[in-house]
Amino acid sequence: MEGRRDTGSRRWYWLLLLPFVGLLIPPIYAHEDPELFGFPFFYWYQFAWVPISVAITYFVYSRTRTREAPSGRAERPPVEAEPGRPTPGDGS
Amino acid sequence: MTVEHETKTATIVVFLALFLLVTVLGFVAARWRRGDLKILNEWGLGGKRFGTVVTWFLLGGDIYTAYTFIAVPALMFGVGAAGFFALPYTIIVYPLAFLFMGRLWSVAARKGYVTPADFVRGRYGSHGLALSVAFTGLLATMPYIALQLIGLQVVIEAMGVEGDWPIIVAFLILALYTYNSGLRAPALISLVKDLSIYITVIVAVIYIPSKLGGYGEIFDAAGQALPDKESPTGTPGSLIPEGASAHTAYATLAFGSALALFMYPHVITGVLSSKSQDVVRRNMAILPAYTLMLGLLALLGYMAIAAGLQIDDPNFAVPDLMIHYFPDWFEGFAFAAIGIGALVPAAVMSIAAANLFTRNIYKEYLRKDASDQEEAQTARITSLVVKVGALAFVLFLPNDYAIDLQLLGGVWICQTLPALVIGLFTRWFDRRALLLGWFVGMVFGTIVAASQEFAPTWEFLGITAYTAIWALALNFLISGALTLALRSSGAGDTADETRPEDYDELTEAGQPAPVAAKTG
Numbered sequence: 001m002e003g004r005r006d007t008g009s010r011r012w013y014w015l016l017l018l019p020f021v022g023l024l025i026p027p028i029y030a031h032e033d034p035e036l037f038g039f040p041f042f043y044w045y046q047f048a049w050v051p052i053s054v055a056i057t058y059f060v061y062s063r064t065r066t067r068e069a070p071s072g073r074a075e076r077p078p079v080e081a082e083p084g085r086p087t088p089g090d091g092s
Numbered sequence: 093m094t095v096e097h098e099t100k101t102a103t104i105v106v107f108l109a110l111f112l113l114v115t116v117l118g119f120v121a122a123r124w125r126r127g128d129l130k131i132l133n134e135w136g137l138g139g140k141r142f143g144t145v146v147t148w149f150l151l152g153g154d155i156y157t158a159y160t161f162i163a164v165p166a167l168m169f170g171v172g173a174a175g176f177f178a179l180p181y182t183i184i185v186y187p188l189a190f191l192f193m194g195r196l197w198s199v200a201a202r203k204g205y206v207t208p209a210d211f212v213r214g215r216y217g218s219h220g221l222a223l224s225v226a227f228t229g230l231l232a233t234m235p236y237i238a239l240q241l242i243g244l245q246v247v248i249e250a251m252g253v254e255g256d257w258p259i260i261v262a263f264l265i266l267a268l269y270t271y272n273s274g275l276r277a278p279a280l281i282s283l284v285k286d287l288s289i290y291i292t293v294i295v296a297v298i299y300i301p302s303k304l305g306g307y308g309e310i311f312d313a314a315g316q317a318l319p320d321k322e323s324p325t326g327t328p329g330s331l332i333p334e335g336a337s338a339h340t341a342y343a344t345l346a347f348g349s350a351l352a353l354f355m356y357p358h359v360i361t362g363v364l365s366s367k368s369q370d371v372v373r374r375n376m377a378i379l380p381a382y383t384l385m386l387g388l389l390a391l392l393g394y395m396a397i398a399a400g401l402q403i404d405d406p407n408f409a410v411p412d413l414m415i416h417y418f419p420d421w422f423e424g425f426a427f428a429a430i431g432i433g434a435l436v437p438a439a440v441m442s443i444a445a446a447n448l449f450t451r452n453i454y455k456e457y458l459r460k461d462a463s464d465q466e467e468a469q470t471a472r473i474t475s476l477v478v479k480v481g482a483l484a485f486v487l488f489l490p491n492d493y494a495i496d497l498q499l500l501g502g503v504w505i506c507q508t509l510p511a512l513v514i515g516l517f518t519r520w521f522d523r524r525a526l527l528l529g530w531f532v533g534m535v536f537g538t539i540v541a542a543s544q545e546f547a548p549t550w551e552f553l554g555i556t557a558y559t560a561i562w563a564l565a566l567n568f569l570i571s572g573a574l575t576l577a578l579r580s581s582g583a584g585d586t587a588d589e590t591r592p593e594d595y596d597e598l599t600e601a602g603q604p605a606p607v608a609a610k611t612g
């Protein structure tokens with residue numbers, strides 16, 4: 001059942017765990033020091049995660065995109081192939 | 093010092109001019125990317141033709157609402173760091189949604205699902221479970237719309253206009269163009285809303301700190317003032333969350349809110365209206381641009397402290413700060429931006445709730461043979477009714493902190509997670525077990541919330557956590573145990589109209605995604 005190509009690209013999904021680890025354990029960052037531009041650590045640390053999380057998500061997105069996968073996929077879903085189709089739903 | 097809420101001509105003129113502009117846009121939207129608005133797919137999902145940019149604006153308008161502009165800064169003003177959980181919440185929500193929203197889009201596109209309940213019915217072959225998802229969606233949306241109403245009310249009052257009539261007028265206009273144009277209206281208005289919000293935020297976070305002596309001074313002032321403040325639960329405010337219970341509350345509020353967000357019908361509507369799974373996934377990577385804005389807006393609560401403003405109702409923290417620092421005309425501009433920022437999501441929420449009611453209650457139980465036109469017409473009328481329901485929440489629940497309304501909605505909507513989100517990855521749970529788990533979670537969550545006077549966290553076994561997480565844990569426990577029990581007693585449960593390849597544009601048939609376990 002394992003698709004060879006997919007297993008490779010799917011590993012990237014694990015990267016998405018990083019923002020959770022970085023942000024859901026407040027003892028890591030609930031401190032006042034070091035300050036940066038007047039912002040206590042607690043605040044700038046969390047702000048810093050916005051661009052980091054964007055970078056991670058975008059990276060995973062680009063790595064798991066179908067269009068960038070090697071060609072020759074026989075069963076490309078019809079919807080993917082015709083993105084402009086107005087009313088999907090005749091599939092059932 | 094106290095801030096006077098007086099009526100100033102320049103403020104009112106600019107405010108009304110912007111409101112007039114979006115009202116016109118709201119009606120014009122009916123002709124944009126023209127489609128037959130007598131069909132639900134066109135009225136309620138904009139014909140599923142929105143690309144990356146429109147989806148970005150629409151989802152941005154959906155997610156960053158009066159919650160962002162009024163409720164979060166109010167919480168920061170009143171209790172300090174505890175309110176900042178909104179930032180980690182709106183960061184982690186995207187990697188989370190990245191994992192499952194693409195799958196939902198794909199299966200919805202292949203099977204013609206318009207609502208989350210459509211999916212659950214198809215996946216589990218259970219009308220009861222679908223009804224539970226539809227009911228929860230409708231219920232949870234109302235306090236969320238109520239939050240928008242409060243946001244609108246606050247800016248109107250801040251302009252010195254008394255009474256309920258301006259809200260009623262604003263909602264009538266909203267109702268009319270929603271009825272007329274469907275999802276196209278908020279999608280188009282989102283563009284104007286975002287532009288004006290961004291201008292307001294950039295001016296506010298540069299100009300106001302320059303008057304207050306910089307961010308260092310603002311944090312110092314907040315750090316000094318916060319310990320003297322008291323949250324509704326009696327704990328003092330603080331600049332940095334201290335102690336285990338503050339930490340667990342912070343983390344679970346962020347996590348629970350993130351779990352909840354993409355199950356709300358209005359956010360799912362925004363996602364399903366986009367034209368491909370690729371658009372959905374790309375948006376999960378670029379939407380956090382708004383999160384920076386949310387974080388900066390949150391700090392306006394501290395600026396209100398640093399400015400020494402005497403504010404009785406914390407919901408006025410942002411408007412009063414703007415009155416204090418901005419010239420009259422820009423105050424009108426900023427208030428209009430906030431007001432429109434409340435109306436856009438309110439429109440999408442009422443549309444999504446209307447889609448749910450029409451597809452999963454009206455057509456399912458009341459008129460099975462409803463035609464397409466009838467379906468769209470019912471949705472239009474329901475979108476009006478839902479707004480009245482939201483008014484009830486404003487009138488009958490305590491709303492010192494408007495955010496508590498949104499968090500109450502989160503307690504409810506989280507109870508659909510096992511059926512909806514886990515269902516996107518695995519069909520392991522038994523439909524009857526899910527239904528019972530949902531029921532117990534709903535009842536338990538509501539009782540706990542009510543017993544706390546709708547404060548969002550609850551302490552159990554020495555751990556303070558967001559009520560939604562406790563209720564969800566109980567829900568999982570029951571769903572899991574009962575599934576195992578039913579399985580061992582040999583009770584069959586096989587109906588599933590979807591196939592594995594319906595979910596993913598990336599994988600071959602039959603592969604469960606490796607990420608399923610993380611989502612819970």
